[in-house]
Each structure stands twice: as C-alpha cells, then as structure tokens.
Amino acid sequence: MAVVAETALDEPPPLSSLRFEWNEPVAAAVFRRAGFLWIAFDKASQVDVEGLRAQGGNVIRTIEQIPSERATVLRLTTVAGVNPEIKRDGFAWILEFRRQRMQPQTTIETKAQPNSPVGPRLFLSVPEPGRPIVIRDPEVGDAIVVVPVIPLGHGIAHTFEYPQLRILETAQGVVIQPRIDNLRVRSLRQGIEVTGPGRLQISPVTRELAANVRLGIMRPYSRVFSPQKWRRRVGESFIVHKQRLQNAVALAKDAAREKARLDLARFYFANGLGVEALGVLALVAEDRPGILDDPRFRALRGANRFLANHFAEAREDLYDTSLDDNDEATFWRAAVRAAEGHMAEAAPDLARTGGVTRAYPRALRVPMGMLVAEAAIAAGDTEQSVRYVEALKFDGPNPAQKSRLALIEGRLAELGGDFDGAVARWEEAESGTHRPSRAKAAMARTELLLKLSKITRAEAIEELEKLRFAWRGDEFEFALLRRLGRLYMDEGDYRSGLRTLRQAATHFRKHELAPEVTQEMADAFVHLYLEGGADELAPVTAIALYDEFKELTPAGTRGDEMIRKLADRLVGVDLLDRAARLLEAQVRFRLKGADKARVGAQLALVHVLARDPDKAAEALKATEADDLPPELTRQRRHLLARALIGMEQAPDALALLEDDESLDADLLRVAVFWRAMDWPGAATVLKRLVRKLQAKPRQALNDRQGKFVLSLAIALTLSGEERAVGRVRRDYGAAMDTGPYRGAFRLIAGAQSVGLIDYRTVASRVGEVENFQAFLADYNERLREQKRSAVN
Numbered sequence: 001m002a003v004v005a006e007t008a009l010d011e012p013p014p015l016s017s018l019r020f021e022w023n024e025p026v027a028a029a030v031f032r033r034a035g036f037l038w039i040a041f042d043k044a045s046q047v048d049v050e051g052l053r054a055q056g057g058n059v060i061r062t063i064e065q066i067p068s069e070r071a072t073v074l075r076l077t078t079v080a081g082v083n084p085e086i087k088r089d090g091f092a093w094i095l096e097f098r099r100q101r102m103q104p105q106t107t108i109e110t111k112a113q114p115n116s117p118v119g120p121r122l123f124l125s126v127p128e129p130g131r132p133i134v135i136r137d138p139e140v141g142d143a144i145v146v147v148p149v150i151p152l153g154h155g156i157a158h159t160f161e162y163p164q165l166r167i168l169e170t171a172q173g174v175v176i177q178p179r180i181d182n183l184r185v186r187s188l189r190q191g192i193e194v195t196g197p198g199r200l201q202i203s204p205v206t207r208e209l210a211a212n213v214r215l216g217i218m219r220p221y222s223r224v225f226s227p228q229k230w231r232r233r234v235g236e237s238f239i240v241h242k243q244r245l246q247n248a249v250a251l252a253k254d255a256a257r258e259k260a261r262l263d264l265a266r267f268y269f270a271n272g273l274g275v276e277a278l279g280v281l282a283l284v285a286e287d288r289p290g291i292l293d294d295p296r297f298r299a300l301r302g303a304n305r306f307l308a309n310h311f312a313e314a315r316e317d318l319y320d321t322s323l324d325d326n327d328e329a330t331f332w333r334a335a336v337r338a339a340e341g342h343m344a345e346a347a348p349d350l351a352r353t354g355g356v357t358r359a360y361p362r363a364l365r366v367p368m369g370m371l372v373a374e375a376a377i378a379a380g381d382t383e384q385s386v387r388y389v390e391a392l393k394f395d396g397p398n399p400a401q402k403s404r405l406a407l408i409e410g411r412l413a414e415l416g417g418d419f420d421g422a423v424a425r426w427e428e429a430e431s432g433t434h435r436p437s438r439a440k441a442a443m444a445r446t447e448l449l450l451k452l453s454k455i456t457r458a459e460a461i462e463e464l465e466k467l468r469f470a471w472r473g474d475e476f477e478f479a480l481l482r483r484l485g486r487l488y489m490d491e492g493d494y495r496s497g498l499r500t501l502r503q504a505a506t507h508f509r510k511h512e513l514a515p516e517v518t519q520e521m522a523d524a525f526v527h528l529y530l531e532g533g534a535d536e537l538a539p540v541t542a543i544a545l546y547d548e549f550k551e552l553t554p555a556g557t558r559g560d561e562m563i564r565k566l567a568d569r570l571v572g573v574d575l576l577d578r579a580a581r582l583l584e585a586q587v588r589f590r591l592k593g594a595d596k597a598r599v600g601a602q603l604a605l606v607h608v609l610a611r612d613p614d615k616a617a618e619a620l621k622a623t624e625a626d627d628l629p630p631e632l633t634r635q636r637r638h639l640l641a642r643a644l645i646g647m648e649q650a651p652d653a654l655a656l657l658e659d660d661e662s663l664d665a666d667l668l669r670v671a672v673f674w675r676a677m678d679w680p681g682a683a684t685v686l687k688r689l690v691r692k693l694q695a696k697p698r699q700a701l702n703d704r705q706g707k708f709v710l711s712l713a714i715a716l717t718l719s720g721e722e723r724a725v726g727r728v729r730r731d732y733g734a735a736m737d738t739g740p741y742r743g744a745f746r747l748i749a750g751a752q753s754v755g756l757i758d759y760r761t762v763a764s765r766v767g768e769v770e771n772f773q774a775f776l777a778d779y780n781e782r783l784r785e786q787k788r789s790a791v792n
Contacts, residue, residue: 015082015097016059018052022091023523025516027130027148029173030086030095031155032102034139037084039095040173041072042130042148049074059097071133073146086172088152090519102171105153109348110160110167111381112202117416120202122162122194123380124174126154127344129187145185147174147192151344163201165194188415190344191380221327224299227359230270242267258284258291262300269300272363274307295322295329303332311340327353335371341475341511343378350375351384366395373408382415403432407441414448422448439471443480461487478508482517489524492536498524498549525552529562539569543578560586560595564602576610587623597625598632604639613646638664645672663692674715683715683724697731706739713749725749 020028020041029040047065056063059079066073083102084095114120128150136143155170165183168175174192176185182197194200236244245264252260261284268277281301284291291297302317314336323329334349354372357365369392376385389408397405410425422444429441446463449455455463464484471477481504488497498521505517528534534542546566553562563586567579583603591599600623607616620640628636637656644653650672657665666685673682690712695705709732716724729749736745 016056017097018056018084018095019089020093020095022093023526025091025128025150026093027128027150027173028086028093029130029133029146029148029170029175030084030102031146031168031170031173031175032083033137033144033168033175035077036139037076037078038135038146039074039076040133040135040146040148041093042070042133043072044068044070045072047072047074066135066138068133068135070131071146071148073133073135075138084171086153090515103169104155104157104171106151106155106345107157108149108154108174109379110156111379113381113383114200114202116383118193119195120200122165122167122200122202124156124167124192124194125344125347125379125381126174126191127151127189127378129174129192132185132187132192142177144168145176145178145183147176147185147187149173164196188380190378193380221353221356222325223328223356224296224323224326225303225328227270227361230266230361238271258288262297265300265304269304269307270361270364272307272367274304277304278308278310293322295320295326299323299326299329299332302336306332306336306339309339311336328356331356334375335368338371338375341478343375347375347379351379351381354388362395366392366397366401369395370401370404370408374411377408377411377415382412385412399432400434400437403429403434403437403441406432407437407444410441410444414444419448419452436471436476439467439476439480442467442470443476443483447483457487457491461491478504478511478513481507482513482520485517485520494524494528494533494537495541495545495548498545498552502549521549522552522554525549526554526558526562529566530558534566534569539575542566542569543575560590560599564599567602567606571606571609576606580606580610580615587619593625594628594632597623597628597636599623601632601636601639604636604643608639608642608646611646613643616640616643617647634660634662638662638668641665641668645675650676661688663689666692670711677718679715679719680721683712683719683721686712686715695732698734701732701735701739703740706736706741709736710741710745710748713745717748 020039022041022043024043027042029038031038049063049065053060053063059082061077061079063074063076066075078097081099082097083100084097085100086105087094087096108124108126111123111125113123116123126149130148130150133146133148134143135146149172153172155172156167156174157169159169160167162179164178164180166177166179168177176183176194180196184193184195184197186193186195242264245260245267249257249260249264261280265277265280265284268274268280278301281297281304284297285301298317298320302314302320305311305314305317314332318329318333318336323333330349331353334346334353337343337346338350350372354369354375357368357372360368369388373385373388373392376382376388385408389405389412392401392405406425406429410422410429413419413422413425426441426445426448429437430445432438443464446455446460450457450460461484464480464487467480468477468484481500485497485501485504488494488500491497501517501521501524505514505521508514524533528537528542529546534545537545543566563582567582571579580603583599583606586599587596587603600619603623604616604619607613607619617640620636620643637660641653641656644650644656645668653668654672657668666689670682670685670689673679673685686708690705690708693705693708695701695709701709709728713725713728716728725748733745733749736742736749
C-alpha cells in the first residue's frame with residue numbers, strides 16, 4: 001500500500017488529505033474513540049508513519065500504527081473539530097479533513113432478530129463486509145471488534161446499547177464493543193452477524209407487532225394510488241372489463257375523456273401491462289400538459305415506466321419533489337433502485353414500505369412482493385423474506401412466477417446452511433419457464449458448488465459460459481461477464497479473462513461499476529508484465545497477449561518499465577525483431593531527454609545482438625541528449641564502438657575507447673586487435689583482462705578465466721614472446737592442467753611448442769582455438785546476462 005499526504009490550498013483554513021492506495025478492493029473503517037481517530041483496513045501493510053506525520057502539518061497532531069497481522073490499523077489525533085470526509089478513487093481510499101461533524105453518508109441498518117433460523121442475533125445489513133479485526137485499545141484498555149466495509153460512506157449513525165455489547169458510531173464500517181466473552185462477530189455476504197455463546201439478550205418484537213408484520217399492515221401507509229378502485233366487477237372477465245373501459249374512452253367527450261383514459265390506464269397498470277398504460281398516459285399528457293404537475297399522474301406514469309423496464313424515465317417521475325415523504329412513492333423509488341442494480345441500497349426502503357403491495361391486485365402484488373422478498377434477503381432479514389414467499393405461494397403464482405419463487409427459496413436455503421436444499425430449489429427454477437430466473441438459478445448453483453469444492457474452476461467456467469446467451473442486456477449479464485473474467489484469470493487463462501472483462505466494460509459503458517472492471521484489467525496487465533505473471537506464458541503468447549491489450553499499458557514510468565521488461569523477455573528467446581519494434585515505438589512516441597537516451601541504448605543493444613550494427617548506430621544517434629549520467633554515457637559509447645567494429649570501422653572504434661579502462665572497453669579492444677592479427681596489441685590487452693578477471697597465479701581458475709589465460713598464451717605465442725609464454729606456463733600451467741582446456745594449453749604453451757608461431761598451424765591442430773577468438777561473443781554474452789532494463 002502506498003500512502004500520500006497532501007495539503008489542500010484552496011480552502012481556509014488549510015486542511016490535509018490522506019490517500020491510501022491499494023491494488024485490489026480493500027474494506028475500510030473510520031471512527032473516533034476516546035479522543036482518537038481510528039482508520040482500519042482489512043489487509044495488512046506497513047505504513048510510512050513518519051512520512052504521514054510530516055505531511056499532515058498542523059491538522060494531524062500524532063499518528064501511530066497499531067500492530068496487526070491481518071490488517072492495517074492507524075490511530076491519529078487531530079485538531080479539535082476537524083474530521084475526515086471519506087472518498088474513493090478506484091481502489092484508493094481518500095480522507096479529506098475539514099471542520100465538520102463526523103457521520104456516515106449512508107446508515108447501516110441494525111436489526112434485532114431474536115427468532116432467526118440460527119438463533120437470536122443482531123444483523124447489520126451491508127454488502128461486502130470485510131474480515132472482523134480484533135483491536136486492543138491502548139487508551140481504554142479493552143478489546144473492540146472492527147469490521148471494515150467496501151461500500152463508501154456506510155457506517156453507524158447512533159450508538160446502540162445492548163446488555164452484552166455496544167455498537168459504536170462510525171463514519172465508515174462497524175465497531176462493536178463486547179461486554180461478554182465469546183461474542184461472535186461474523187461477516188456474511190450481505191451483512192454482519194452478531195451472536196452470543198448462548199442466547200443473545202435482545203428484545204423480541206411484541207406479539208401484536210409480529211402479527212401486523214405478517215399481515216403487511218405494520219402501520220398505516222401514506223398512498224398515492226387507490227387500489228380498491230382497480231378491481232373488476234364480480235364475474236366480469238379481463239376482456240369484458242377492458243372493452244367496457246375502451247368503449248368509455250371512445251364515447252367520452254371533452255373533460256370526461258381524460259377521466260376515462262385514466263381509468264383505462266389504471267386498469268392496464270393493475271394487470272401489470274405497463275407498456276399499454278404508457279400509451280394511454282401519453283395521450284392524456286399530450287391533451288393537457290398541465291397534468292404533469294399532478295403527483296398522482298407522475299406516480300402512475302413512473303410506476304408504469306418501471307413495469308416497462310424504462311428505469312431512467314421512471315426515476316424522473318418518481319423522484320419528483322411532489323412525491324417526497326409518501327410511503328407508496330418511496331416503495332416505487334426503491335423498486336427502481338433495485339432494478340438498476342442497487343438492491344442493497346434499496347433494501348431498507350423496500351422492507352419498510354413493502355406492505356403497500358398487500359392491497360394491490362394479484363397481477364401486481366405477486367411480482368412486487370417477490371421484489372420485497374429479495375430485498376429482505378439483501379438486508380439479511382430472512383424471516384421477512386420467508387413470510388413474503390409463503391404468502392405469495394397462496395396468491396396463485398403462474399409458472400414463470402413459480403420459477404422466480406424457487407430462485408428466492410434457493411437463496412433462503414443457502415443462507416440457512418441447507419446447501420442441498422438450495423441446489424434442489426435452483427434446479428427447479430432452471431427447469432421453469434422464466435428465462436431470467438433460469439439463468440440466475442444456474443449461476444447461483446454453480447457458484448455454490450464451486451464454493452463447496454464440488455466442481456472445479458474449469459467446470460464452473462464451462463457452466464457459466466453456457467449462460468452467456470441465456471439472458472442478456474441487464475445487470476445479470478454484466479455480473480456474469482465480470483465473474484467469468486475473474487475465473488479465467490484465476491485459472492491462468494489471461495487472454496480469455498481479459499477478453500471477457502473487456503466485453504463487460506465495453507458493453508456496459510454506463511454501468512457504475514464499469515470503471516472497476518477496467519481497473520481490474522489494468523491490474524491484471526500490471527501483474528503480467530511488471531510483476532512476472534507473464535513469465536509463465538510462452539514468449540509468443542506473451543507478446544500476442546500484449547499486442548491484443550496494449551491499450552492497458554499504464555502511462556508514465558510504469559508503462560515504460562513494462563515495455564522494457566517485455567523486451568527483455570523477447571531478447572531472452574531471440575525474438576529480437578519483436579523486441580526492437582517495442583523499443584522503437586517507445587523511442588518515437590513515449591520518451592524524451594535522458595529517458596529517450598536510455599531506451600535508445602537498449603534498442604542499440606538489441607540491434608547489436610541481432611548483428612545489425614548499422615541500425616544500432618542509427619538508434620544511438622537518434623537518441624543523443626545532453627547531461628546524461630556518466631554510466632549511461634559510458635554504456636552508449638561501448639555500444640557505438642561495438643557497432644563500429646561490426647561496420648568494419650575499427651580505427652574509429654579504438655579512438656572512441658581511448659582512455660577508457662573498463663572491462664567492456666578492453667573486450668572490445670582485444671576483439672579489434674585479434675581480428676587484425678595484431679598479436680602484440682592483443683597480448684597487452686589480454687594481460688589486463690586476466691588481471692581484471694582476478695585469475696591468480698598458482699590458484700584454481702574458473703571456465704571464463706581459463707579461456708582468457710589460453711587466449712593470452714596464443715597471443716604471446718603468435719607474437720614470438722617465448723619468455724612471456726614461459727611465465728604464463730609457470731603461473732597458470734598447473735591450474736590449466738586440471739581444466740577443460742588442458743590439451744590446448746599444453747599445445748600452445750608447452751615447452752615442446754617453442755617456435756610454433758604460425759596461427760594457421762595452431763588453428764588446424766587445436767579445434768578449440770575458435771573459442772578464444774570470439775571476444776565479441778564474450779562481450780555479447782555479458783550483454784545478454786544483463787537485463788536490458790538495467791542499462792542506466
């Protein structure tokens with residue numbers, strides 16, 4: 001995790017901002033206790049506390065990191081009255097300090113459930129809670145349980161007091177202060193469960209209240225519709241009733257026509273025919289635009305737009321200020337939010353106002369009641385969901401509705417730990433006629449079987465792939481594509497994973513989570529090409545994958561490093577032309593100044609390895625720059641000398657290396673002298689090389705040292721310096737006699753070889769001699785041993 005502290009300059013008085021960077025979704029908690037501000041994340045990391053303190057200025061007075069093996073926990077003191085506003089940017093959490101009261105943006109609902117299937121419990125409804133963290137408060141001296149959460153700004157607005165625990169106020173996350181031993185705090189998929197070792201002491205609802213809940217009349221609801229007026233006459237069929245209302249519209253005149261049309265629209269609405277109702281309402285608004293000021297008309301049109309799946313338009317109508325503080329309008333607003341994919345956010349309102357549906361005709365009551373049942377599950381209130389499901393079964397659901405009910409019952413069974421029952425109910429839904437429920441049930445069953453390790457990841461992928469065309473175009477397809485992409489990545493199939501995630505991001509560009517999917521792709525790309533993940537792939541596969549998704553290359557230095565690492569990999573398997581193309585694009589389009597000179601040297605190196613000295617010299621010339629670091633200047637000089645040697649311009653190469661006493665410079669010099677058969681010059685340089693390689697007289701030699709000792713002996717022999725050859729024999733003869741070059745050294749430097757100075761004779765009698773002429777090969781090998789990204 002990287003932490004950056006920055007000071008805001010545009011707001012008086014000066015404030016501070018802390019940014020906590022993560023490379024994956026990490027849950028957070030922020031709260032105050034005993035005069036301290038606490039910040040906790042459910043992933044361990046080491047924070048630069050001194051850096052934070054220095055950057056915090058006068059706003060943050062002290063800061064310390066509390067030890068934790070599983071989490072990152074910070075405790076701060078701040079200027080009085082200053083509290084953080086919590087924001088998020090991708091995976092990063094941002095705390096902006098202002099003079100303000102600390103409170104959550106969204107309240108996490110706390111429910112006492114004395115009769116839950118798992119026994120008495122408290123349930124705090126919040127999606128994606130993190131791992132509970134036990135923290136010893138050094139100031140108070142007790143232990144608290146902190147549960148960070150993923151949703152931004154979700155916290156506890158007021159302290160809750162119970163005999164065995166307290167739930168503290170927070171700006172983000174949940175903090176529980178146990179008052180008994182063995183209090184159990186568990187994070188579930190849709191919330192946080194608190195239970196005791198025996199019966200948790202929480203107050204049950206009264207018998208009267210429970211009865212009212214079961215009847216759906218917990219309290220009188222403020223309404224905007226009049227469902228009692230929607231009923232058909234006794235014995236009148238749907239067709240007869242519709243024709244009677246249509247005839248009334250046809251015969252009505254002037255103001256009476258509007259009333260007749262509204263009666264027909266309400267009839268369509270009562271029977272779940274939203275599109276038909278919207279057609280009639282459009283005529284009403286066309287004839288009298290002023291009716292849009294009537295909240296009852298706006299509510300009726302908004303509800304029908306919901307039924308027709310026109311959610312954005314439904315929001316326009318239902319969120320009109322004239323409908324504020326109306327329970328029925330609140331219910332339909334929440335229904336829109338749930339349909340848009342915000343079930344957790346909508347769940348409290350749906351659960352609170354769901355009783356309005358009990359007065360609706362069956363055609364509306366059943367589908368809207370199922371929405372309430374699903375919301376209750378999202379809120380962790382399985383008891384309410386069970387009540388709704390049982391009531392809906394007596395409403396005579398049609399086959400499609402039965403499939404949807406089976407899907408809900410499967411979720412209830414899963415939450416209750418009845419996994420076999422959950423699978424059975426989902427298989428029943430899969431065999432039903434409701435296509436969305438069939439697809440959702442298949443996905444839920446696959447996820448559960450994978451979680452229980454009853455199927456492999458590959459089998460799960462195969463099952464989910466079958467669903468890609470089962471139901472398309474809404475939240476389900478987006479979630480399916482995202483899940484498939486993650487599974488492919490976990491399985492090591494990065495191409496399929498990235499392709500699937502790209503489909504989720506491009507097909508659902510306006511989805512609020514689309515940026516997160518794009519970030520997942522970028523993180524995967526970084527893992528592949530910066531953190532070594534692509535090392536497990538074949539080189540050709542790695543470059544093909546890069547070419548297909550190169551738009552994910554990050555900007556700046558990280559992207560440059562990624563390209564260089566990939567080029568290193570290509571050089572390592574002799575795909576030099578591909579490596580050169582990558583680096584050429586960097587030089588032409590991404591870099592300037594010293595960075596361009598550095599990558600230009602790397603490009604020249606690739607051309608050297610590819611035996612294309614002309615292009616190497618061109619690359620160096622095209623990337624010249626002033627005021628380069630000395631080491632980079634030296635490396636560029638050596639590469640240019642190597643290119644000049646390859647271009648048969650040895651004198652220019654030697655002139656370039658004048659006064660350069662480095663090992664690489666001597667390797668290049670001896671290559672020039674050897675090729676020109678300047679044996680004295682070669683011998684002079686080889687003596688230095690033997691010393692630089694630390695070949696000690698009368699001590700063992702490694703393979704490389706042995707090669708250069710033999711090369712020295714050859715150069716001295718061909719120079720006719722017999723006394724010098726004798727010294728080499730005395731100093732290194734014993735060590736060479738035990739190495740792989742024993743025969744060649746005896747032939748060249750042995751006493752019986754005096755007078756053997758014809759190089760062609762030596763070459764014809766010693767097959768190994770060619771190994772000792774290839775000083776450029778030795779230089780090239782040194783280049784290969786270095787990662788090109790290490791060129792300074």
